Amino acid sequence: MSPISYACQDGSARIRLARGDRGNPINQSTVDALAAAVRQARTDDAHVVVLSAEGRAFSVGGDVSAFASAGDVEHMIDDLADSLHRAISELHRMDAVVVAAVQGAAAGAGLALAAAADLVLAGASARFTLAYTKLGFSPDGGSSLLTASLGLHRALRLALLNPVVTAEEARELGLVAEIHPDDELEAATDAVARQLRAGSRAAQVATKRLLRETATPATEAALRRETLSIRARAASADGREGVAAFLGKRAPKFGQGQG
Structure with missing residues (x-):
């Protein structure tokens, strides 16, 4: 079963995280499938790209169990972050307006993926958190670019204190454009896609750029700075302790090794 589903019709490409049973974790297979779907959307010359997810969560973020089982976690994280960043960059640069529809948790790289969209629509259940430093990691997925959209100190608060931000709070921060009841989110996203398709594509592309x-x-x-940072943090003593504590469902004890 592919972790991503893809369809394109009437100028709208739909890229959907399809492992809702697992919370749509961000791992190498997910990122590879995401990159392939983004390339296909470009080939299909989509006017609008809709990012969405099956299940109760948009994405719980990185697959922490895979980090724990990796023989060389630094190499693994380097490959994963680099692949994710290429897909994020493609979303930024493509000649399509990217709309994310977020329900439930958007954590870690899940938040970063949602924030890669040009417009973020949220269900009332949406909750956003970075949570990287809870693992002893630094952020990736374009999280550092939130300083441009949210402001430096708001981004630092999200990255250092890891609050769980509600849909309404995310709208106040400027991350979310619209909030809808969960059972109306898909219809609301379709309406935004139709509005965009009815507009001047050339003007929208120029504006996005x-x-x-x-x-x-x-x-x-x-x-690239994010990749270099997170791979070093993941391989550090604090990174290994953060992963072990997360999987062991206990509080981490940072500072026991070399950071």
Whole structure:
């Protein structure tokens, strides 16, 4: 079973995380399938790309159990982050407006993936949290780019204190554009996609490029810095302890090794 489903009709490409039974974790197979779906959307010349997810959560974030079982976690994280960042970069640069529909948890890389969209619609159940530092990791997936959209100190609060942010709070922060009851989220997303398809595609593409290039002119460099940082953190004593504590459902004891 593929972790991603893809369909394109009437100018709308739909990329859907399809492992709702597991909370749609972000692992190598998910990222590879995501990248393939984004490439297909470009081939199909989609006007709008809708990112959504099956199940109760948009995505619980990185597959922590896979981190624990990796023989060389630094190499594994480097490959995973690099692959994720290529897909994120494609979403930023593609000639389509990207709309994310988020229900339930969007944690870690799940939050970063949602934030890669140009417009984020949320169900009332949506909850956003970065949570990387809880594992002893630093953020990836373009999380550092939140400084441009949210402001430095709001982004630092999310990254350092790891609050669980409600849909309403996320709208107040500027991350979420609209909130709808969960059972109306799909219809609301379809309505936004139709509104976009009815508009001037050329004007929308020009606008997306202007605003994104002004807000984050050095995206690729920022993503590479994230990769280098998270791979080092994952291989550190604190990173190994954070993963073990998460899987053991206990509080981590950081600072016992070399950081």
